[in-house]
Amino acid sequence: MRDHLFRALADPTRRKILELLAAGDRTAGELAEEFPIAFASVSHHLGVLRNAGLVAAEREGQHVRYRLNTTVFQDIARYLAKTFSGGTDA
Amino acid sequence: MRDHLFRALADPTRRKILELLAAGDRTAGELAEEFPIAFASVSHHLGVLRNAGLVAAEREGQHVRYRLNTTVFQDIARYLAKTFSGGTDA
DNA sequence: ACAATATTTAGACTGTTATCTAAACATCTC
DNA sequence: GAGATGTTTAGATAACAGTCTAAATATTGT
Numbered sequence: 001m002r003d004h005l006f007r008a009l010a011d012p013t014r015r016k017i018l019e020l021l022a023a024g025d026r027t028a029g030e031l032a033e034e035f036p037i038a039f040a041s042v043s044h045h046l047g048v049l050r051n052a053g054l055v056a057a058e059r060e061g062q063h064v065r066y067r068l069n070t071t072v073f074q075d076i077a078r079y080l081a082k083t084f085s086g087g088t089d090a
Numbered sequence: 091m092r093d094h095l096f097r098a099l100a101d102p103t104r105r106k107i108l109e110l111l112a113a114g115d116r117t118a119g120e121l122a123e124e125f126p127i128a129f130a131s132v133s134h135h136l137g138v139l140r141n142a143g144l145v146a147a148e149r150e151g152q153h154v155r156y157r158l159n160t161t162v163f164q165d166i167a168r169y170l171a172k173t174f175s176g177g178t179d180a
Numbered sequence: 181a182c183a184a185t186a187t188t189t190a191g192a193c194t195g196t197t198a199t200c201t202a203a204a205c206a207t208c209t210c
Numbered sequence: 211g212a213g214a215t216g217t218t219t220a221g222a223t224a225a226c227a228g229t230c231t232a233a234a235t236a237t238t239g240t
Contacts, residue, residue, distance in 0.1 A: 002105075003102055006096070006099050006100045006105070007100050009096045009099070009100070010096045010097045010099070010100035011197090011198080012093055013198085015092075015096070018173075018174060019173060022173055022174050027216085027217095028216075028217055028218090029215095029216060029217075032217090037198085037199070037200090038199070038200060038201080039216085039217075039218095040199085040200075040201080040202095040217085040218075040219085041198070041199055041200075043217060043218055043219085044197095044198075044199085044218090044219090045198085046217095046218090047218080047219095048197095059206085059207090059217095061206095061207060061208070061216095062206075062207045062208060062215060062216050062217085063207095063216065063217085064216080064217065064218090068174060070174060070175040071175070073170050073171065073174035073175045074171065074175045076170055077167045077168075077170040077171040077175070078167075080163050080166055080167040080170070081163065081164065081167040083108075083109060083112055084108060084112050084158060084160060084163035085160040085161075085163045085164045085167070097227095101227085101228080103228085117186085117187095118186075118187060118188090119185095119186060119187075122187090127228085127229065127230090128229070128230060128231080129186090129187075129188095130187085130188075130189085130229085130230075130231080130232095131228070131229055131230075133187060133188055133189085134188085134189090134227095134228075134229085135228085136187095136188090137188080137189095138227095149187095149236085149237085151186090151236095151237065151238070152185060152186050152187085152236075152237050152238065153185095153186065153187085153237095154186080154187065154188090181240105182239100182240085183238105183239090183240085184237100184238085184239085184240100185236100185237085185238080185239105186235100186236080186237080186238100187234105187235080187236075187237100188233105188234080188235070188236095189232105189233080189234070189235085190231105190232085190233075190234085191230105191231095191232090191233100192229105192230085192231090193228105193229085193230080194227100194228090194229080194230100195226105195227090195228085195229100196225105196226080196227075196228095197224100197225085197226075197227090198223105198224090198225080198226090199222100199223085199224085199225095200221105200222085200223080200224100201220105201221095201222090202219105202220085202221090202222105203218105203219080203220075203221100204217105204218080204219070204220085205216105205217080205218075205219085206215100206216080206217080206218095207214100207215085207216080207217100208213105208214085208215080208216100209212100209213085209214080209215100210211100210212090210213085210214100
């Protein structure tokens, strides 16, 4: 369960996607334009992120809008801080 | 630079190693005993963790003692919390 | 210096993953 | 319903990562 999370975060393209979404929701196409790779490849990455629960997707007509699932990040941050640095505060 | 970090965290064996080290320093051999894989494989994982700056190694006679580098975890936790959930608090 | 123990490195093998193109599916407009 | 646009899925390929065995390196003790 935690495995999917860390594995999803391991790819730089996916982290960039997440950073873009942190600035505001975007559609799949808007996200794909930001990368030099094929739309299908970005779609694949979005699938991984969705599967990890890091993002949520919602169809809006022809488009699919993606948004960050912020609570999951809080969980990871808490896990890292607590388990490895002995405190919640960072 | 951040790439090495997240990539290192992506493997479950390496996270287990880190969790063991969180409970106290250990030598390479002591760590290797905890896993069903070859010593050489654990050594490889330790190399990845060292390279990512997540652990530090120090020779003690025949043994090599590993310890957690806690500050790096605080950095990651802070990055995650700040970038993706809009706050330091977790 | 030699043997024993602890650890790392090298090279090969295998499974996984990121990428591509092409095709399929979904939605909107005419 | 046909065509246009947006997105995902399928199948293939190539690079990467984890594992193994065998060999190399480092340290200690005799």
